Amino acid sequence: MKLIEINKKRYRAHLNRIITACILSLAIGSLGIAQTLIALFPSSSGSHFHWNLIGVIITSLCLGFILIKYKNHSFMAEVAYVWDLKQALNKITRKMRKVRQGVERGDIPAMQALNFYYAGSRQLWHLDDNNITLDELTLWQADLNSQAKKYNIVLDVSQYDVQILSNLN
Known part of the structure; x- marks a missing residue:
């Protein structure tokens, strides 16, 4: 992965829109699916926890699929870059001792x-205002x-x- 400069304002605006859309979609989708299932399969006990849970799971899977499908869309460019950067930094963190x-x-x-x-951490912390x-x-x-400098290496x-x-001992 290569580090690239991204526009912080654009990144924050797009991230906030995506988060808002996901929250609204999750609320509306899970409630819609759950209410449809409750109407189709009513329970005499009055507990519809399992239908609500199924609504949340189905909506979450659909949202995940949509986010992955549109990850390369220009609107998602900065958000996807930060997502990939966090994954790259996490891989290094897991091997940090070595x-x-x-x-x-x-x-x-x-x-x-x-x-x-x-x-990468500096860029990420700057984008998140973690000063x-x-x-x-x-x-x-x-x-x-x-x-x-001690080993005459140019970083x-x-x-x-x-x-x-993978090559670290």
Whole structure:
């Protein structure tokens, strides 16, 4: 994955619209499906929990399908990018112990992965207005830069490839 600059205002506006649409769709869809099922299959006990649950499940599956289908639509570009970025950072997080061990040994791919992680986290935290942890991130980046300097390595986020993680020992 490559890091790209995105318009924060556009991202926030589109994310808010998508969230609002999903909430409304979930409420209307699940209630509509549940009421239809209750009308078709009334219960003498008066409990319709299972029909309500089925309505929520069906609507959630439909929403998931729609979001995946339209993930590549231009309206979803920024939101989909952030979604993919979070997945990429999560993959690195799951291998973080090995990545940090590789950095300590001077392993170039591990340093590139950690550099990508820091750059991606910085972008993500900036988009989410999470300024509290940016100071810590600056310190972590400085530590990584000193390690890279120690081993004469030039860090470049464009050098990161997800295959790096599978090759870490």
